[in-house]
Amino acid sequence: MFSKACEYGIKAAIFIAINSYEGKRVSPKEIAEEIDSPQAFTAKILQELVRHKVVSSVKGAYGGFEIDKTRIDSIKLSQIVKAIDGDKIFNGCGLGMEICNENHPCPVHDKFKTIRDELKYMLEHTNLQELALSIKTGNSFFKV
Amino acid sequence: MFSKACEYGIKAAIFIAINSYEGKRVSPKEIAEEIDSPQAFTAKILQELVRHKVVSSVKGAYGGFEIDKTRIDSIKLSQIVKAIDGDKIFNGCGLGMEICNENHPCPVHDKFKTIRDELKYMLEHTNLQELALSIKTGNSFFKV
């Protein structure tokens, strides 16, 4: 569904959100350890999330990654996915055709459109706050 | 969503189905030209589809790929996807976690489960016949 980079990005964002609620900044090292991802690669992805203003970073001593507490509930999964994987998953054809739309549908166009629209809706309506809270309230996630 | 190999595989299977209805076998060359894919790579994918009994092949002169007419309506998209991409898309976790289930859900487990179940249902209920017919009846597909 998503690239590995995107999976790491989502996990990282959730972990940063959780820590931001507690006023803590986190480093790529902490993040990678927590979400079980390669550290340097994760750092790259974090740069991308910073560029797309999903998370913010503070350089230098006592720096790290964080998300403005008041914005956590406004950051949607769709933003993270778009930042890393682009919008192919939102708009692309299920069979990878260049031209595929209502007027010129591929054989699976309608069937995929339904699914994709739901995926899109879900991603656009799921925010970091609920994901972060779902973990606090006992759902497992990081570390089995 | 799917790998390129899988996209080619689906397109190829549809094209073979269309031709099988007309009693014609097709070669990787014809297929690749029609679905706009690399020929040798497409041939590999066809081998895989043969191994998984999605299509059948006849070697030698006047050979080619075909599908038993009476079986076209029983071949589901899910079989093709599984043959080429495996069942990760059907069972895998949205965040790529090794362990992710009801008892041990990742943060997006429930949200993804809904989508994945619908995708699964769609793939398991879409057969080659309807896809082939949708083209015959005027919907565009191959070649714009």
Add this chain to the structure above:
DNA sequence: CATAAATAGGATAAAATTATCCGAAATAAA
């Protein structure tokens, strides 16, 4: 101002996916 700590970013490597090439094996027809 010097130092230590942290992100940014370029260069490179490894792995996976996508793509190509070529000879072997099979088969229908002459």
Add this chain to the structure above:
DNA sequence: TTTATTTCGGATAATTTTATCCTATTTATG
């Protein structure tokens, strides 16, 4: 039985994705 045709399958190459490493830049603190 020979020949032409066609799939099969192994080897290899190119590209993309994933991953690592090292240095530069930034910044808080002493």
